[in-house]
Amino acid sequence: MSDPEGLNEADELSSGSISRRSFLKGVSGGVAAAGLMTAGIAPATVEAAGGGTTLGPGASDLTLIVNGQKRRTKAEPRHTLLQVLRDKLDVTGPKSICDRGSCGGCTVMVDGESVYGCMMLAVDAAGKEITTVEGIAKGDDLDPVQKAFIEHDAQMCGFCTPGFVISVRALLNQNPNPTMDDVKSAVSGNLCRCGTYPRVFEAALTAAKLQRGEV
Amino acid sequence: MADMQPWGPRPLSGTDIQRLDGADKATGRAKYTFDINLPGMLTGRILRSPHPHARVVSVDLAGARSYPGVKAVLDLDKKTVRYAGEEVAAVAATSPEAADEALKKIRVVYEVLPFHVVEEQAMAEGAAQIHPSGNVSEPERRQVDEGDVTAGFAEADAEIDETYRVPVQTHCALETHGAVARWEGDRLTVWCSTQGVMSVHGDLVQSLELEPDKVHVITEHMGGGFGAKFGAGVEGVACARLAKLAGAPVKLMLTRKEEQLCTGNRPSAVMQIRMGARKDGTLTAFESSTYGTGGVGGLGGIPLPYVYEIPNRKARIRDVHTNAGGSRAMRAPGHPQAAFAMDSAIDELATKLGMDPLELRRLNSSAQNEIRLKQFDIGAKEIGWERRNSVAGSGKGPLKRGIGLGCGTWWGGGVKNTFAEVEIHPDGKVDVRSATQDIGTGIRTVMAIIAAEELGLPLDMVRPHVGDSTYPPGRASGGSTTTPSTVPAVKWAARRAKAQLFEKVAPVLGVPADQLTAEAGSIRTTDGSKSWAWQEVTGQLGGSPIVVTAEFESGFSSSGVAGVHFAEVEVDVETGRVQPIKVVAVNDCGLVADKLLAESQVNGGVIGGISYALLEDRLMDPGTGVMVNANLESYKVAGAMEMPEIVPILMDMPERGVIGLGEPVAIPILGALANAIYNASGARVRSFPMTPDKVLTALGLV
Numbered sequence: 022m023s024d025p026e027g028l029n030e031a032d033e034l035s036s037g038s039i040s041r042r043s044f045l046k047g048v049s050g051g052v053a054a055a056g057l058m059t060a061g062i063a064p065a066t067v068e069a070a071g072g073g074t075t076l077g078p079g080a081s082d083l084t085l086i087v088n089g090q091k092r093r094t095k096a097e098p099r100h101t102l103l104q105v106l107r108d109k110l111d112v113t114g115p116k117s118i119c120d121r122g123s124c125g126g127c128t129v130m131v132d133g134e135s136v137y138g139c140m141m142l143a144v145d146a147a148g149k150e151i152t153t154v155e156g157i158a159k160g161d162d163l164d165p166v167q168k169a170f171i172e173h174d175a176q177m178c179g180f181c182t183p184g185f186v187i188s189v190r191a192l193l194n195q196n197p198n199p200t201m202d203d204v205k206s207a208v209s210g211n212l213c214r215c216g217t218y219p220r221v222f223e224a225a226l227t228a229a230k231l232q233r234g235e236v
Numbered sequence: 237m238a239d240m241q242p243w244g245p246r247p248l249s250g251t252d253i254q255r256l257d258g259a260d261k262a263t264g265r266a267k268y269t270f271d272i273n274l275p276g277m278l279t280g281r282i283l284r285s286p287h288p289h290a291r292v293v294s295v296d297l298a299g300a301r302s303y304p305g306v307k308a309v310l311d312l313d314k315k316t317v318r319y320a321g322e323e324v325a326a327v328a329a330t331s332p333e334a335a336d337e338a339l340k341k342i343r344v345v346y347e348v349l350p351f352h353v354v355e356e357q358a359m360a361e362g363a364a365q366i367h368p369s370g371n372v373s374e375p376e377r378r379q380v381d382e383g384d385v386t387a388g389f390a391e392a393d394a395e396i397d398e399t400y401r402v403p404v405q406t407h408c409a410l411e412t413h414g415a416v417a418r419w420e421g422d423r424l425t426v427w428c429s430t431q432g433v434m435s436v437h438g439d440l441v442q443s444l445e446l447e448p449d450k451v452h453v454i455t456e457h458m459g460g461g462f463g464a465k466f467g468a469g470v471e472g473v474a475c476a477r478l479a480k481l482a483g484a485p486v487k488l489m490l491t492r493k494e495e496q497l498c499t500g501n502r503p504s505a506v507m508q509i510r511m512g513a514r515k516d517g518t519l520t521a522f523e524s525s526t527y528g529t530g531g532v533g534g535l536g537g538i539p540l541p542y543v544y545e546i547p548n549r550k551a552r553i554r555d556v557h558t559n560a561g562g563s564r565a566m567r568a569p570g571h572p573q574a575a576f577a578m579d580s581a582i583d584e585l586a587t588k589l590g591m592d593p594l595e596l597r598r599l600n601s602s603a604q605n606e607i608r609l610k611q612f613d614i615g616a617k618e619i620g621w622e623r624r625n626s627v628a629g630s631g632k633g634p635l636k637r638g639i640g641l642g643c644g645t646w647w648g649g650g651v652k653n654t655f656a657e658v659e660i661h662p663d664g665k666v667d668v669r670s671a672t673q674d675i676g677t678g679i680r681t682v683m684a685i686i687a688a689e690e691l692g693l694p695l696d697m698v699r700p701h702v703g704d705s706t707y708p709p710g711r712a713s714g715g716s717t718t719t720p721s722t723v724p725a726v727k728w729a730a731r732r733a734k735a736q737l738f739e740k741v742a743p744v745l746g747v748p749a750d751q752l753t754a755e756a757g758s759i760r761t762t763d764g765s766k767s768w769a770w771q772e773v774t775g776q777l778g779g780s781p782i783v784v785t786a787e788f789e790s791g792f793s794s795s796g797v798a799g800v801h802f803a804e805v806e807v808d809v810e811t812g813r814v815q816p817i818k819v820v821a822v823n824d825c826g827l828v829a830d831k832l833l834a835e836s837q838v839n840g841g842v843i844g845g846i847s848y849a850l851l852e853d854r855l856m857d858p859g860t861g862v863m864v865n866a867n868l869e870s871y872k873v874a875g876a877m878e879m880p881e882i883v884p885i886l887m888d889m890p891e892r893g894v895i896g897l898g899e900p901v902a903i904p905i906l907g908a909l910a911n912a913i914y915n916a917s918g919a920r921v922r923s924f925p926m927t928p929d930k931v932l933t934a935l936g937l938v
Contacts, residue, residue: 099333108332113271114264116459118410119492123869126410154264163259171258174836178676179261180410180459186262205876212868214410214460215676216843218879220836 076144083147087112088156102146103127103138106153114154114183118212125211128184128191129153135191137210154183157190165231166190166224175224177215184211189225199229240893241791243827245755248689250888252832256681256700257457257674266457269429270489272416278307278328280478280488281335282471283342284498285317285324288559288861289351289366292317292324292344299341300327305334308481309342310474317346318366318532319559320862321497323470328478328486351559353856355504355529358558367557372527378537380551388521388548392512394588395521400509400577401923404529404854405502407566408873411459413499414489415472417479425452428472429489431461431675432712437705439468444476453705455673462844463565464500466712496866500564501854503530505538507577511546517591517599519546527554528573530563537570542578543643544600559861560854565714567844568899571644572906576849579642579907580922583914587628593911594621594641607887608643608798611822614885615641618820619802629918634810637817640911641802644903648716648825648896649795654788655708656725658687658733661781664771666691668730669701672710672722676840677898678833679718683726685830690730692754693770708785716896719829720793723894729786736784741776793893799823801842801904804880807917809935812928814913816846816880823885823901826892834897838884841901847874849909851925872925 077098084093085102087110094109103120106112106129118126120139127138130152157164166189169175176182185208192199192207199207204225213221230236260266285292297309308328317324325342329335350364357363358371365371389395409429416427424446430436430453437453440446458465468476475488490499505528512521522541529535535555582600586593594616601608615621624639631637656670668687674680684700691698701707711721738749741759745752751762760767804818821838828834851872855864865871914920919934932938 097333104332107271108273111273113267113273116268116410117270117489118412119868121492121867121869123867124410154262158263163263167259167262170262171254174255174258174832176255176258176261177678177836177840178410178460178674179257179266179457180268182261183264205879209876212410212873212875214408214462214844214873215836216840216874217836218843218874218876219839219882222876222879 083143085110085143085146085151086149087151088153096143098142098144100143101139102129102141102143102151105143106138112153112155116180116183118180125184125188126181128187128211130187130191133191133194135188154186164190166193166228169224169228169231173220173224173227175217175220177217181211181213185213185221189228192225193229193232197229197232199225201226239790240891243792243890244690246689246890248685248695250828250831250890253681253685253695253830255678255833256684268411268457268459269414269416269427269455270411270459272427272487274416274418274485277416277485277487278330278482279332279335280326280328280475280486281332281339282323282474282494283325283339284494285322285346286320287317287346287348288320288353289349290317290346291315291349293347294345295325296343297325299343300338303334303338303341305330306338307484308478310477310481312470312474319561321494321561326474326478328482351861353558353560353861354858355506355527355556355558357858358556359527366559371557373555374553375555378553380549383548385521385523385548385550389512391514391520393515394585395510395512396581396584396588397510398581398584398922400507400580402505402573402576403924404504404560405566405848405852406496406854406871407462407464407500408496408868408871409460409462409464412490412492412495413465413469413471414487415468415475416485416487417476418485419480423450423452424476425454426472426476427454428468429458430455430465431458431673431714432466433671433673433703433705434709435466435712436468436472440473440476443468443473451705455703458673458675461675461713462567463569463714466714469499492868493866496871497863498561500566501531501561502566502569503535503563504528505573507538507540507573509540509577509581511581511585513585513589515589517589517596519544519600521548522546522550524551526552527556529556529558529560531558531560533562533564536563539570539574540578542574543645544578544582544597545602546600560856560863567902568646571646571899571903572845572848575642575644575903576906576910576924580910583640583911584920597643605798607824608800610887611798611800611824615800615802615820615822618883618885619804619818621802625915628915631916635806635808636916637804637806638912638914638916639802639804640908640913640915641800642904642907642911644799644900646716646797646896646900646903647795648720648797648900650720650724650788650793651711651717652788653709654711654721654725655785656683656710656722656729657708657783657785658726658729659781659783660733660737660774662774662777662779664697664774666693666698667701668698668726669707670710670722670725671702671705671707672718673703673713675713677713677718677837678830679722681833682719682829683722686723686726687730690727691734692756692758694757716899718896720795720894720896721788723829724792725786725788727792728789729784732786733782733784736782737774740782741773744776745773791893794826794895797824797895797900799900799904801908803905803908803912805909805912805916807913807919807931809917812931814850814926814931816878816909818881818883819905819908820883821885821901821905823897824887824889825897826895827890828886828888829894831886834886835884837897838886838901839882841898842882842905843874843879844902845905846878846909849906849924849926850874850878853925
């Protein structure tokens with residue numbers, strides 16, 4: 022496999038003249054892939070002249086840690102985490118709604134932080150702990166957030182629910198005693214069209230109490 | 237209400253019962269159409285016209301056919317496209333990326349035609365004709381002319397004449413339209429994101445010329461519809477055809493851009509209203525002139541004058557065609573537009589008369605509307621109506637608060653052709669089935685409640701099933717008719733199944749069937765002398781369950797509701813920003829089936845209204861004829877930060893039977909918000925969305 026553009030890019034970098042295009046390619050092909058190497062990825066790659074690794078354009082092996090399990094698949098560098106979860110691994114809790122970071126339906130936790138799955142490349146998630154709505158219950162024992170969502174009817178059609186549940190879960194991980202304003206802020210990146218917000222707020226506050234063992 | 241049937245004991249209905257599929261939804265187990273992944277499944281995509289109006293001269297599919305990964309290509313045989321986004325061709329390929337690339341290889345030659353995307357331009361003298369039957373129509377049946385308007389205005393001591401505007405609103409269902417289609421020989425299975433499994437079934441049977449029993453439609457869960465998801469749609473039919481051509485299952489879910497562009501909307505309306513009243517507050521005359529556009533679809537009705545009783549009334553309505561995505565039914569079609577204009581106009585007239593706007597409404601709601609009059613009292617008390625500013629905008633500021641109210645009405649009755657089946661098994665478990673679907677209101681749970689209550693069983697003995705076209709034909713989720721149609725069908729089926737059970741076991745129990753009753757998980761004699769556990773009795777059925785199918789009949793439902801919402805808002809008179817603080821929503825829906833779920837619907841209606849009133853605006857570029865905000869970041873919908881405290885108050889009126897609730901709860905909030913903004917700040921904003929610039933303009937600050 023040859024990638025003359027990749028080599029040119031290295032030349033550009035070494036000569037100090039960085040075009041926007043080569044900069045972006047350098048970031049995605051070099052820095053990101055360098056991170057991947059440490060995460061145990063074995064990409065179908067070429068060694069770029071600068072010493073970085075270039076992925077793609079085809080699919081390469083990718084291992085993701087999803088809800089505590091190692092999942093092996095093949096993905097292209099352009100595939101988002103959301104695409105790989107849903108289309109390759111059949112983890113369909115995170116929803117594809119806007120596919121551009123405006124609705125929060127695809128919210129998952131990556132190393133404990135809430136992240137829009139549509140705004141992260143799958144290759145960048147390699148080696149990190151990915152938690153989806155499917156992964157927060159302990160067997161049949163639902164997570165307090167899930168219990169509270171059911172109790173308060175914080176869901177109607179339910180399509181936005183997995184994203185809301187994860188946003189609230191991520192909030193409670195960081196702040197076990199949130200105020201109403203904290204809750205609103207935590208879910209302000211999630212859209213619901215049926216109009217369940219007031220009950221999402223109630224559920225989040227109840228979940229916090231459940232978690233603290235107060236109810 | 238003479239034909240109402242005795243309901244019987246209500247151990248379950250009217251209480252707070254959790255959604256039975258709540259855990260499925262909260263854990264991600266619930267599978268929506270978008271989540272269906274089948275082995276060997278292809279991705280379908282649709283090529284759409286970039287031009288708002290054009291003749292399709294030729295379509296060359298060769299480039300797409302030969303593109304790697306492409307398995308099927310379809311020319312949709314369009315002669316003319318009439319909005320930017322109309323479907324032209326479709327492909328199915330082994331990956332979404334390949335399908336997207338293949339679309340670019342399709343060569344379409346268009347002859348571009350003149351277009352209009354702005355109502356006033358399409359209506360102008362000499363405007364290019366963009367619709368075969370003319371740009372503007374004035375449907376006879378929608379015009380109103382009653383009494384003597386001239387005489388009515390002559391009687392009036394005060395009148396107002398103002399124009400209210402609402403833009404086009406899009407449904408924004410979070411799950412886009414689409415389907416997954418799989419053929420096995422000549423049998424077709426389609427998973428579809430729809431609010432009508434039976435209407436999709438009918439569409440596919442007709443479009444593909446198939447025998448009805450060869451088509452199976454499944455909608456286990458669906459991610460919102462709001463009126464836009466009744467049929468299979470171009471995308472659903474194309475999906476099935478692509479799957480047939482490719483010999484492989486196809487998933488064709490629209491992208492967000494397509495969803496916002498092409499799958500329906502609530503039409504715009506420009507409503508000029510002249511209305512007069514005597515000094516004592518009696519409304520004497522009403523005259524309106526309305527026009528609006530549903531793009532390439534119709535405007536439908538805008539029911540003006542709305543709600544209040546006025547003897548002399550005249551309403552003209554004109555339907556304007558534009559080159560934009562077509563309208564579809566959207567939550568209470570026509571009513572929200574009318575409610576905003578009418579309730580604003582009533583308040584403006586009250587100001588002229590120097591009257592309390594609540595009092596003016598009371599005066600013009602006749603005694604026949606007893607429920608609405610009660611709702612005025614309940615709501616006024618809860619919001620603290622006496623706290624409102626007696627002079628608009630008289631608070632200290634710059635954050636000024638005010639209170640307003642608005643009204644609404646809807647029918648929401650049950651309809652024939654709605655069937656449900658109840659099956660009592662020998663082990664005592666009960667299955668309830670109907671080919672309806674859960675749009676989010678919780679019909680699954682409601683069906684289980686009704687059957688369990690009629691059979692005197694705990695809820696966990698009943699298993700409800702919806703979303704499958706092989707079940708007895710059920711109701712589409714529209715017109716707030718699902719619950720009032722389905723509940724009676726389930727109630728009758730359960731009642732008859734129970735009667736059959738009693739007949740069968742009477743000889744064994746040694747008690748005549750008419751002296752048996754089912755309650756609290758047991759079967760008892762009516763005199764209370766003997767009692768058997770439910771399972772003990774059903775065990776007598778041996779190998780044959782009791783199966784009864786019933787159609788909707790009158791007796792357990794009625795029609796016609798009011799609705800009054802009070803809103804308190806805070807207006808920043810320096811920035812024009814409006815923050816809803818509190819909404820008291822008083823609604824009736826007859827017998828409340830599930831209080832928890834019904835209140836969720838009230839919240840949803842109020843929030844939809846806040847979004848429409850304050851944020852939503854479909855923007856068309858007049859120069860290019862394209863929609864510029866076909867997404868969810870520049871087409872704004874309400875989020876967590878816009879939320880007020882919402883107090884839903886439902887009047888449980890079991891004597892009326894069940895009545896639908898989804899639509900009436902989305903109406904009264906609109907006038908309430910506009911009037912609250914005025915009461916808070918003195919800004920009379922006559923145009924949605926009521927954004928800061930409009931508030932500041934109304935205050936004379938910009």
